[in-house]
Amino acid sequence: MIRTDLFNLEAIPGRGKGLIATQTIPAGTCLISEKPLFTTAEIRSNDVERELVRIVKALPKDSQRAFLSLHNNHPGGKEPFSNIVRSNGYPLGASSEVGGIFPNIARINHSCWANCQQAWSSTRKQETAYAVRQIEAGEELTIAYTIGGPSQERKSRLKEFFGFDCRCEICSLPADKQKQSDEKYTRAAKLDDSIGSPKRVKTSPNLALADCHALLRLYNEERITDNRLQRLYYDAFQICVLHSDQARARVFAKRCAETRAVCEGNDSADVVEMLAYSEKPSSHDSFGGSTKWKQAADAVPKDLASDKFEEWLWRVSGGEKVVLIHTERN
Template structure:
């Protein structure tokens, strides 16, 4: 126990030449300033301050997240002054990226201790030099393609699927591929009351170009009602369980995959649909989203056939194992959603979340983003219902990070998770029970990742 204080680097530095230069100059100033100080020692890969909890400054700036120590207690003597000086020097080089925090003043660090401890461990191994793929990447350490705002895809014919979107460049996980406003939205997406005349009225309000774009969209239900046929073929719900649907000029050209590489989501603030890469997509690869609800193969095929007779999907390589996992996912989902268990047997609900995480990762590999975000939010709710703010904040942080990947920082859901990560007690369920009452800052320090997971999921406690 004791009070910690220090500063975090937010966002962390890149490996680009500009950040590297700035970090090197900062390190040189620190070295010069403490040249004659016995408490400050140069190691092969970092500087160690032998006061307090021996905070470190690595020679590779991109590894650095935090400089801090306990500032209370007998071993803390004098450390606060070192933290203050190093922070001031860092501020000169890195400005608002340097975020000071002090638990004594109820100001908390941005990063969690697990990532900070991982960063400390990385100081020991000098990183390998990565060959930059462009001058911009060399200088700034960022992806130049996204900075140029070029479309990341082209519309092309795709074998047996009609048109589709194909990546023009390598697209990184979490990159926004596209964001688009609908031509219009329709109520009662799945009901008979979606009439031809109401769609015709909406169409009239569009420009000629938009009308042409709408009419060029694929129609699986040709016949007497061409407009509603196009809407039924193409509309995407505005939100996961919404009955309101949107029709889009480009997003409606994205084909289905049972293991998609992209995720679509409705941003209710911006009133647009966004598409994000949920894993790395190589140039030339088709961009796909999922039209299904994660059912086992036969049910999935039946649902998709209703959508389009031509929409034929291949069975997974190990059909039996995949079907078993999808059934397990549904059962675990149902068990986690049972409020009586959350109140009376939260250990079981949390253990179910942990099992679900493993099954989702096995079934969807690294493409389970949105499902994982929801699962972490479930784990958050279980923890906060019983007053455990420390774990709740850690789960909200994971939900936040998963949402950033599949929906982006500006999604209201992502922002909601960020708010709960910072102030978990704001959740309406907080205070329902005191069974696991734990303050937000009471996250054990110095745990390796295995130990942290054990703590987080309350395994073996």
């Protein structure tokens, strides 16, 4: 499924070809859902270049043309087919060692403030691209090839692995605003590392949850709406479920499902799984590792104003600023 009614393939000065929105596209819209032309699982020998030539020659002529028209980050090399795959391939899932070529999604260029998210759908067996925020007519569709860290770190990775100098909206900020943005991205990376510490989550859950809340504030300030948001909510869910707080766990599970659905669709297996946890948090493998925050699933408050609900959810004091993004209960 290719929503050609929503975008056109156009030449973009300094960026090769890209996809340009032809009308306003709401967040959560599926733009592309496509099967791979082929996957690396079809490679049968150690001579990868020869194998790729064989695979591509076996494709229909239009598919051959689609593959050969894709960008090569290392032109002029001795392995042109391999380099096209390295430049455009996506794994079939976050932990998969198998990659695939998706010629339409491969046309989506990079931005550090991307408006789309690509993901493998295990349900559809297709790679998908969704709008993660509203996209206006004339705006280029973009995804983030790399995330996290200050601008110079991102630029360095993009130059090394993809061969271009990033001039996106975030990397082209005036020096003073660039410094502010870099400080936030650096802080976000440190918070993410801290949240990922099993020892901290187990022994200091209040601090780990506070880190999640601080990270959410940074994401909100930097207008980040991609899959980093659902990951944050999943981390908060895990902290609460580990310590037997089913009430907060179910709220975070639902928020994780909602934000992930924007990036991957309602039929995403992970969305379905998180919705199930929002109904029964105790079914998660980590549930009950501690009873420090023990609380029943039906203990979610129903009569609090939005700001007070967020204070309850994040376990913050009344004077601390809370992030008001979601107001829906459990």
